[in-house]
Amino acid sequence: MTEDQLYNKLKDEFEKIIINNNIQADLVLIKSRSLSPEEAIGITERKDFPILTGKEVMLQAEYQGFYGQAFTDAPSIFSGTLSQILELDLMNDNHSRGLFISTMNAVMRKLDLADHTIHCKNDGPELCGKQFVPYMKDHYNNPKIALIGYQPSILENLAAVFDLRVLDLNPDNVGQLRYCIKVEHGINDYDEVINWADIILCTGSTICNGTIVNFLNLNKDVLFFGTSIAGAATILELKRVCFESE
Template identity: 65%
Template sequence: MTQEKLFIKLKEEFAKIIEEKQLSMDKVNIRSEALSIDEAIGNTKRTDFPIITGKEVLLQAEYKGFYGQAFTDAPAIFEGKLSQVLDMDLTSGGHGRGIFIAAMNAVMCSLGLADHTIHCKNEGPELCAKKIKSYFKERYADIKITLVGYQPAMLENLADGFRVRVLDLNPDNIGQIRYGVQVEDGIKDYSDAVQWADVILCTGSTICNGSIVNFLDLDKETIFYGTTIAGAAAILGLKRLCFESL
């Protein structure tokens, strides 16, 4: 699937939901803004989460008291109607995608079509990582996991029990040894790391930069994690883990 086809599908499916629920006629205000580190992830013992290092921002949309979020490298502030969200260009950059995805997550959460749309805080990332390790331990005897997206708590936990490779796009991480694993280039090392793995554990924020299309049609199990992918996972039927989010 190409990026264009992916975003056309997401927009069409979300538009159907809005039409069926007659939301397009409502005077709906959606506000999406970059959260501070404390608002997004709270007080964590680690200092190398992407949201803390400044490589990503977390956009938050509010709709009728429900919230949806999206990790992105494109900060944005938006207030308007759902019809305006549907008119956004999703193919040319991250600005419109971040607002669209955050808004979609909030609306789908309000309708009971998606859940766990608010990022965990404080000890949540550590607890989630431990639960993800347990998830794999309970289901697989011996597997090789390629972690897509440098997520320190997950990497440390998975490396203690599994053979793990990790891909990332941040040049500050690539080539570094983290928790006994060398961070590899998400572009240059993609093919080898994916072919090597039995299971791909992929960050849902790939939906914002469009690289998710590289992980949608693989001939092996692919599991996404995080809040960003909540609505898209429901629409596309993707397996998703997000244990400590709200």
């Protein structure tokens, strides 16, 4: 699946949801704003989460009292209707992608088509990371894991128990040791790491930058985590875990 096919599918399916629920002409305002780190993730013990280092921001959309989020490097502010959201250019504008994804998550949460759309805060990221260890043991026994995206709590907990390699695109991380694991390049080392792994554990924020297409239709299990992927996981029928989010 290409990026163009991906975003066309998401837009088409979201449009069907809007039409089927007869909300396409609603004069409902969708508000998206960039959350501060503390609003998004609270006060955490460790300080190397991407949102705390300024590499990502979180957009939050509100629809009729329900919230959806999207991690992105393209902060945006928007107020408008669902029809206007459907008109956004997802292929050529990163700002539009974040707005669309966060809005889709909020609307699908309201319609009970998606869940866990609000990022965990404070102790939540640490508790989440710890829960990945028994989950992996219960579902996959003793797999070799490729972690896609630098998520420190998940990385530290899994690396203490399993064979693990991590891919990332942030130049501040690539080539560095993080919790005794060398961070490898998300493009240059992709083939080697993916072929090595038994299972892929992939950040859902790949839905916002389009790199998710590199992890669809692989000949091994791919498990997505995070709030950004909430609505798309339903539409694309993807496996997803998000232990501490709301």
